[in-house]
Amino acid sequence: MRYAWKSWTPYLAWPVLALVLSLLLWGLLQVHLQDEEKRARGVALQEVALHARSYAGQLYRSLEALDQMTLYIKHGWESSPAEFRLERFGLEAGRGHEAAFYGTIVGRNGRLLTSTIPDPRDANVRTEPFFRVHAESPGGRGLFVGLATEGHFSGQHVIPFSRRLADPDGRFAGVVLLSAKPEYFMAGYDDVALGKYGFLGILGPDNETRLARVGDKVFLPEDRPLVGPVRVFSENSGSAVESGGWFSDGRARFVSWQRTAGYDMTIVAGLDRETALAGFVSYRRAAINNAIALTAAFMLLGIGGGIASRRLHTRKRELDRVRATYRTATESGADGFFIARPRVHAGGQSDFRIEDCNARAADMLGLRREELVGFHIGDLFHTRAAQQLTALLTTAHERGLYEEDLDTSQLGLRAKRWFHLRVVRPDGDLAVTMRDVTDARLHLQELERRGNEDVLTGLHNRHWANTYLPQAAEDCASHGLRLALLFIDLDGFKAVNDTMGHDAGDDMLRHVARRLRDAVRPRDPVARIGGDEFLVLLERIGGPAEAAAVAERALDAFRRPFRTIKGSRTIGASIGISMYPQDGGDAETLLAAADAAMYMAKTSGKNGYRFFDQRFSDAIRDRHRRELELVHAIEHDQFVVYYQPRVEVATGTTCSFEALVRWAHPTRGIVGPDEFIPLAEERDLIVELGELVLDKVCAQLAFWATTGQAVVPVSINVSGKHFRDSRILRVLKEAIDRHGVPPHLVELEITEASVIDGGEEVIHAMHALQKMGIALLVDDFGTGYSSLAQLQRLEFDVLKVDRAFTRELNRSNEGRVLFTAIITMAHALGMRVVAEGVESREQLQTLKALRCDEAQGFYISRPLPPSVSQPMFTHRV
Template sequence: MDGGTSFGDKRNRYVGWQFVEGYPVIAIAGLDQEEVLAPYWKSRQASIRNAAGTTLALLLFTFIAMALSVRLAWRKYQLDLVKATYRKATEGGSEGFYIARPIRNEAGEIMDFQAIDCNERGAAFFRLRRKEFIGQMTSSLYDQGVVQALRGMLTKAMETGRYEGELALPVDPRGHERFVQFKAVRSDGDLAVTLRDITHEKQHLRNLEQRSNEDLLTGLPNRSWVNTFLPDAVARAVSCNGMLAVLFIDLDGFKEVNDRLGHAAGDDILRNAGRRLKEAVRPHDNVARLGGDEFIVILEEIRQESDAAHVAERVLHAFKEIFRVRQGVASIGTSIGISIFPNDAKDAGALLQNADIAMYAVKTRGKHYYQFFNPAFYDALQSRMKRESDLRYAIENDQFIMYYQARLDMATGRTSSMEALVRWMHPSEGLIEPREFIPLAEETGLILELGELVIDKVCAQIGKWMRDGGPMVPVSINVSSRQFNEADIPKMLFDALAKHAIDASLVEVELTESAVMGNIEDVSDAINVIHGLGIKLLVDDFGTGYSSLSKLQRLDFDILKVDKSFTEQLGKGKHEQVFFSAIITMAHALGMRVVAEGVEKKEQLDILRELLCDEIQGFYISHPLAPTQAQSGLCQGLPKNMVAVQ
């Protein structure tokens, strides 16, 4: 009811009435509208407020979501831009990259990897374009061997977070090997893989390794290669319970040929020797050069010692044919020592050492054969090592004395010169002749120190004789081939002359033919310097080498000493006398005096006088003698009735 007209308080009311059955009464009830609707209006206001707040919150959330969406889109755009920029930046470089995503089975195990992004170079490593590579599975890229290796690397990177290594890829269409530096880093469940082609670096390293393991002269493997290969060969023999043989080969006569024909000829012979060895052994055997004139052959998969002996016999046969080089011909043999695994040694070092010892045993027994290792050879080796040690000590402590043998002038019958000959005064063995230690000194290189010592001792003795007074004759000093070619002989002579204050005319130098068979310019320069000091030069033991008189004359030698082997033949036949006469005639024509060595009989002296030989030397005239107070005490003359009439 409208409160404005019906009620004094002007408030609307809800009114209801009803007749009361059985009674003359009407029940009337009224409710104030404001009171009835107050909860509604209160609820309505709260709902409106909540709706407004919810709407505001929704609007705020929507705004934030839109902002985040825009930000994420921007970040994705930036990331895509960075990826695209990185791809473009790397296209011109040498590195390739791709993103690999692991493919797992229901148990979570990695079964494969899928490329989800890459640059062009990354795809090119797998011989694909970028569009073709993206989406590819690792298992479809190469053959099973490469796939397993690549998958293993990727799996390790997933497990550890990072992996680096090298991957060998199949040859490219041009037949070249290809090697890749592989680097994978885990990121957000994927792998960022970087690839770099290292084929050229690997090839360079391989070339360096090959050079370090290859003898540059012969092309054969060298000692470094042997030190790596032989232990592996022994390990293979152990694993299969097999036998292995090492043949240690030394070229007989090489040093003499090298001195006689020169180093260029020696190099040609070594190359030829390497080829002959390769042809003599079995196809699967290995030939290597240890250095100098030493080679080894490694025989794997032999059943018995005789297999090694058969190979050794083929090597000996291969060297029966003479060597022909530009400088001349040479006869070279081989001494071969054989060591067998496991009979003679259990490791590579001992195997090689025992083969060397066996080879040395062949050398001491006449060369040109082969010998299996025997423990008794150690005694011989120890004896040699002791002799070498004693010789080294003797040089350091000057245990040497000089003997002098006179050389007589056939025209006057008087001493024209004398040759200095070294002797070793051993503290326990007594006086040792040169033939007992000079070859060892040559072989070990001690001849260089010994030769310098001899030059100093001879010059010191000449100085002493000069101070003592009396007549003087020159003294000749022997200089070996190795000493002449490896030491500075002119400087040694100059220093010794200055140190002992002696005249250069009192010193002569004897060189063998082999000593001057090297580079003609180097030899000529050294000889010219010696001549410039005022020292005469003699050719010692002429006829035992391969030099010619004309070559010796070009080198400006003063005196020619004919080897005693020719003197020994005088009186035994006319041919020998004719040959000796021809030498004397040609030497005189070239301005050289001639000395006959090894004169031991009067008959030889008479023939030499008839041949107009200038000087003689030998036991018939004088044995080598120790120095006396005055040099004249060593000078002996011929009886007057034996002096040649000129």
């Protein structure tokens, strides 16, 4: 029993100490709170006493002023009662219904003689105390102060102040009456200092309440706001704390009173105890809460300390048992375990001592257990390995948990293995678990190799490039080095796949990979990042000249034919070069710059190399931006059609119009066709744009037809691409049917090149259009390579001569002869001739002399926006 008690003594000491500290804390807090409450009460009593003295002085001055005023009125009336009228007197404080007090003179019969009260009531006050006290006292009683009551003359609650009037014989002649409103005496109530429940009262010589105020409310005598014993106020001044029995509202207050000099009136001021002590109550609540929290903390500390002491003692006893069973539990496992204890040598250098280990751990390190236990890390390994392993264990000791894969070759072991170390610090020692992960590591490396290798060529792939390039750029940035990126795209490789098959193409790609590896430096990695796109990374180079030399060797590798399984074939390569850091500070920017430079090489004739040029790249981006704008414009119909008239040369009358499309750009305004038609042709947007124009022209023709006037045809320029698969037939027929336009009002203008390049498909489509009644025009004749036989076979309706021939009409005899030949030829084939670009009267006169059918140009009219009716012109020559 005695042993059990001793074993529990260390654990009980903590709770006992916590209890003692808690009791001491509460005792000190009790004393402190009593002192604070006493101080707060003293401050409240001083404050309320100050209010009582202040208001007593104020009341005395008010009574003295009223007393002097009654004497003044008394003297004035007694001197000349017939002439003294208060209505004309101008009593400043007695004017209006909102006056603080009124002045009145009452005759000996109790009737009002004169007063400052506006429209006073008719009343007799003979029975009122203030009248009787003067009427029944031959010598008078000086100033008499009555109780607050409803005034007979004013109808308002007032306090009467009166003096006796005497005639020249000294007989009672009436009363001087000053009626003061109760609020007049309560105006000095301090809302801020006294608060919502503060008290201010006026007591008469009999210590009965004449007037009082609590907060915003004024109490009259019949309200009995003060019900306490009057004997307390028999002394001239004093203070007290009362529990609430003195006041009708039952609230406890700090009370102070002060008797006025000369008038035997007493001022009682009260400060609400709850309001006055609110600060102390809040402070006391916070202090008690803090004390409760500290008590709880002490008790938790005591309980926690006891539990911790018990656990430490228990753990100490169990530690030996754990260590005894540790080796038995770990010897049969596949993992190695050992326990390391930190040691700090002289000079602050750290080391770790092996406290225990299992046989598996010793075997992994190529030692026996006896060669490990009891030795330090510095004794077991060479200097560099010891430093690395000590640093690892130090980091684990600081963090509490650490994991890392360790290469045994770094420890000086012969066999290259990988161990996964997991180090945990349960207390001051480190528990180290070693697991052989060599097989998993080798498998992971193989997966990583496969993930970064192109299956077809054996080169690195795009995934490798995306991973390696940022690391290479970061390494160059940290060491201030240069880097070059060669983006290689094969020229003509698509033709190999198309003509020789994909097997031959794959074989060629393998040959290309081998030649590129031979062409570059041994340390420069080569990657295949796309179908026929390759990447060469040049690290730690001197400058652009070195990158250019590698590019030259790469191009030389393509000058010999490639032998494939399907035969030999020669292809070229276009190489774009970007340099770090001038062309980009990160891998993504460098790759984009090399790609842009490769595009420059492609557009410069292929089979060469180009360095990145920012201006060319900006031009490409600007072109791409314009392409996107054009696509957006077609999708949202931002185009308008202008109409340029053609006139009969012989008569000068309008015979047709040419529809010319304009781009109503939202920011640039009207944009001419030269800026967007070539781009639309190149990007295969011309078909969609042409169909949009076809629909707009048909809609405009239908609108003009509604005006009732004769409508002439409108010719529309169409691209040769419209004739593929006879699409133009379907689109045009749908537009004509949708808007109800006669086919003969629609004409189509086609360039010579479109007809020749289109082949038989274009010819069949043209014949079908003519059967529909649609006239066909050869546009810009003379700029292509058509022949008379071709024109005869196509059977065009109208031939439009290019403006270049019109310009030469009056400049040389050869120009006139050539134009004459064109007109003669066209007329022989049954075609009308239109001269484009007519800009002067002389040209028009020459055309008339040459029997040209129609003319079109700025001299006739510039292209016009659509109008309400189709405009007609007459140009006489």
